[in-house]
Amino acid sequence: MPLYEFRCRDCGSFDRSFSMAAVPDAADCPECAGSSRRQVGGGAFVRPGSAAARLIDATTRTASEPAVVGAPAGRSRAPVTRNPLHRKLPRP
Numbered sequence: 001m002p003l004y005e006f007r008c009r010d011c012g013s014f015d016r017s018f019s020m021a022a023v024p025d026a027a028d029c030p031e032c033a034g035s036s037r038r039q040v041g042g043g044a045f046v047r048p049g050s051a052a053a054r055l056i057d058a059t060t061r062t063a064s065e066p067a068v069v070g071a072p073a074g075r076s077r078a079p080v081t082r083n084p085l086h087r088k089l090p091r092p
C-alpha cells in the first residue's frame with residue numbers, strides 16, 4: 001500500500017499507509033492525536049529505510065556526489081588477444 005504524507009499543525013509531518021481507494025483527507029496525528037490534513041502529492045510506494053529506498057537515495061546521490069574512481073571501468077592490463085602475431089602489430 002502506498003504511503004501518504006499528513007501534516008499536523010503542532011507536530012509536523014508523518015507518513016501513513018492506506019489503500020488508494022480508502023485514503024482519507026485527514027488522519028489522527030500519532031503524537032497528539034489531533035486531526036492532520038493529507039498533503040498534496042502522490043503517494044509513495046517505497047517505505048523509508050527499505051532496500052529500495054536506499055537504492056533510490058544512492059542513485060540520486062550520484063548526481064551530486066559521484067564516486068571517485070582511479071580508472072575507467074572495464075579496462076584491465078590483460079591482453080585482448082592471445083594470438084602471438086598480434087604483438088607485431090603497430091601500437092597506437
Ligand SMILES: [Zn+2]
Pocket residue numbers: 008009010011012029030031032033034
Ligand atoms: Zn500532532
